[in-house]
Amino acid sequence: MQKYDHIPRATIQRLATYMQVLETMKKDNIKITSSEPLATACDVNASQVRKDLAYFGEFGVRGVGYYVDYLLDAIKDCLHANREWRTALIGVGNLGRALLNHQEFNRRGIRIVGAFDCDPFKIGEVAYGLEIFCSKRLQEKVPELGIELGIITTPPERAQRAADQLIEAGVKGILNFSSARIVTPNHVYIEYVDFFHQIYSLTFNISTKN
Amino acid sequence: MQKYDHIPRATIQRLATYMQVLETMKKDNIKITSSEPLATACDVNASQVRKDLAYFGEFGVRGVGYYVDYLLDAIKDCLHANREWRTALIGVGNLGRALLNHQEFNRRGIRIVGAFDCDPFKIGEVAYGLEIFCSKRLQEKVPELGIELGIITTPPERAQRAADQLIEAGVKGILNFSSARIVTPNHVYIEYVDFFHQIYSLTFNISTKN
Structure with a gap:
């Protein structure tokens, strides 16, 4: 157990945004900042x-x-x-x-190696430089390539099977881009990228607040 | 003003997930449900x-x-x-x-028309059936095509300019896939799709909880 084990999910997400803002500042050669620009970027107040x-x-x-x-x-x-995470897609x-061609992954240490x-x-x-393997070979390739994370970009009806294969092969966390909900055992973390959440925030706000 | 104008953001995001779960149930011909499966899908309790x-x-x-x-x-x-939203990318x-080839957009009424x-x-x-226009023509095309939403998939350094062009042309909401933070006037809503938030949730949880 480390010292940060009780940080709430919403804080983690804001930390990721602070990181982004600070990286831009660093690139612009800004040395010192205050809580205000970080607050603005996350739409919270400075005390948060x-x-x-x-x-x-x-x-x-x-x-x-x-x-x-x-x-x-x-x-x-x-x-x-601040370290490399070897990842299967x-x-x-x-x-x-x-995603295989998305430069941001490499830049941020998420190395898609399979x-x-x-x-x-x-x-x-x-x-993009990677030979495509049959999903059945995850069992062998995950340990061989030192893979810890999996990214699912299958059609929704194949997402659970892909997750099962990743879990059996030993990955610890899964990022799911398919629209299917996925069942995982407790020791495997799953996160969903579903931009329809954001789209419905937009359609809701546009329709109710204008 | 409508009756739903005070729903918090976190609720909106859960409603989007409930919708997804209910759609799967409907497809499976399930007529009646309880709060439990909805709670499980969102990782909250039934009273929430x-x-x-x-x-x-x-x-x-x-x-x-x-x-x-x-x-x-x-x-x-x-x-x-429950209606169509005409969208520019x-x-x-x-x-x-x-994204242009992502079937889910059409299925959910988000019609990318430009x-x-x-x-x-x-x-x-x-x-994918759409002629690519110069971004400068947004001014003319947004009203002509009845576009209300914009999706930004430019490199980060071009995102603010793309947003400015969309806003000037009259879109009401923007979904930003680039990693840049964007400034918009108050009447234009912006949402960020940044899956590094989710990736960092995974890396944090894997590292601190195992």
Whole structure:
């Protein structure tokens, strides 16, 4: 158990946004910041930011603010975003290919080192430098390639099977882009990327607040 | 102002998940359900589900449960997910193309009717049935095509300009897939799709809880 084990989910998500804002500042050569720009980016108030940052000690310097570099490193440490995570992608369709070619993954240490599909026409093909393997070979490839995370980009009806194969092969966390809900054992973490949540926030707000 | 104007953001996101679960039930010909499966899907307790559903009146039938069809229609009404939303996509790279070909948009009434890019080599090309227009033509095309939403899939450094063009042309809401934070006026809603939030939830949980 580490010291950060009770950070709420909503805080984790804000930390990820703070990280993004701080990275932009670092690129722009800004050395010191305050809670306000971080608050604005997350649509919360400054006291919420201070509370979030208090989870891992006091980084603010009274009368000065936060040191961008120091805070950025602390957040990365906390989220374990400062190391490489070897990752498998299952489902090499349009979305899968777009993700295989998405530079942001590599830049952030998410290294997709294996691509899998169950379509015999795709198996053996090379997509963005990766040979596509049959999903049945996850069992062998996950330990061989040191894979810890899985990304599912299959059609919804194949998502549970893909998850089962990933879990059996030993991955610890799954990012699911398909629209299917997936059942996992307690020791395997699952996260959903479903941008219809965001779309419905838009359609709701546009329709009720204008 | 409508009756649903004070639903919190977290509730909206759960409603979107309930909708997904109920749609699966409907497909499986399940007529009646309870708060439990909805609670499980959102990782909340049943009383939270009942509280969420209470925002738009009482749908539960004592001793029976919820009628799947009726509840699904009520949630769709609430989120304004029961009509077509004409949408522009800006940035026809890998991710943009994957989204243009993503069947789920059409199925959910998000109709991408215009594709835009600023790369002269792409302008005029046809991608999934849509001619790619120069982004400068948004001003003319948004009203002509009755576009209300914009999807940004440009590189981060071009995202703000794409947003400005969409806003000037009159869109009411923007879904941003680029990693850049974007500034919009108050009357234009913006949502971010940043799956690194989810990835960092995974890396945090794997590292701290195992």
